[in-house]
Amino acid sequence: MDGEKTPTEQGVVKSATRALDLLEYIGRWGAEKTHSEIAEELGIPKSSLTQLLKTLVNRGYLAYVPATKGYELGTAVARLARHAKGGSEVIPAAESVLEWVTLQTQESCALNVMRGMSSQVVACVTSPRRLLYHMRLGDTAPLYATSGGKALLAFLPDEMLKEYLARVTFEPITLATIRTVKALIDELEVVRQSGVAYVVEEFTPGIAGVARPLLDESGFPLASINIAIPMPRFNDAVRDHCVEVLGEAVATVSRRLAG
Structure with a gap:
């Protein structure tokens, strides 16, 4: 019937x-x-x-x-709830911190969350300098091509990362963009060990990026905070300063979410 x-x-x-x-x-x-x-x-x-x-x-x-x-x-229930909220609980805790990041570095910064195979900007602050990189609310980019995206990918549970790697298609966005699964896996291992992700002209020519992940109590990446730096200003000292500022920023947001 x-x-x-x-x-x-x-x-x-x-x-x-x-x-x-x-x-x-x-x-x-x-x-x-x-x-x-x-x-x-x-x-x-x-x-x-x-x-x-x-x-x-x-x-x-x-x-x-x-x-x-x-x-x-279990933690999987909370994880699904966070995905359903789309990072909305993180944004209020991070907005003033992003302002502080830009004040300390004089560079544009953003809060990013995972949207399928991409990262999406859900909050941002623009550099006050003339030479700068504009990040806008709602901007998306492949996870493998940005520092914020790599910071998210590196801390995904193994099952999710395997699924991503099986589905991803690499596009030659710039000459420096990662092109193979092996290259991405090798880089993500370094990100996991250091807690910091980098890109140098992999998504936008003339722009370098530095990012740290924002993890929940189980180690799942809720979001990432990245700083975008024009190449004429990018050097070892600037990079190290950004890493230090991002460390304080992530720690502050984590305390706010926990408290």
Whole structure:
């Protein structure tokens, strides 16, 4: 009959409903719930519940608390919520910090978040100098071609980074733009170790970029803060100063978000 689900489809829908009911139940109470409490409240057979809990814990949507033998919402739930908000909780904490960054460096700076395969500017401050780089709200760029994008990529969970690398297509934006997966992987490893990402004329000729990631408590990149510097002013001393300023900026925003 038209519209009638097969037994397999019915089982899939039932499993999905149980998973959503379980997440909503634990989230509603905001406290750990034991295996027995969940089974009794939601009417899920204990054998089925065991496998469901195991799957949700493995995917990070639930976390097991040994002390209470209970389950609570995991970091993956918070991560999805942050993506849904599109960085809106970070912007208020970062706006005055961006102003401070530009005051200290006299260069344009921006707050960037990940939008699919691109980074997007969600807040920015423009340099007061005549020779400058304009960053505008809503500007997007390939993650592999900007310092802010590389700072986000380097700290993605392995599963997300593998998916990105399998899908990415490199465009020769400038002569210096990264062209291969291997080159990108090698550079991201350096970014992970140092906590700083760089570009030199990889997205815009005549512009160098320096960026640091803004990480949540689990190490996931919420956003990045970058500084754009015209090449005539870019040297080792300027680069090191920007790295230091960005370190203080990221630390300040992190404290505001935590507090």
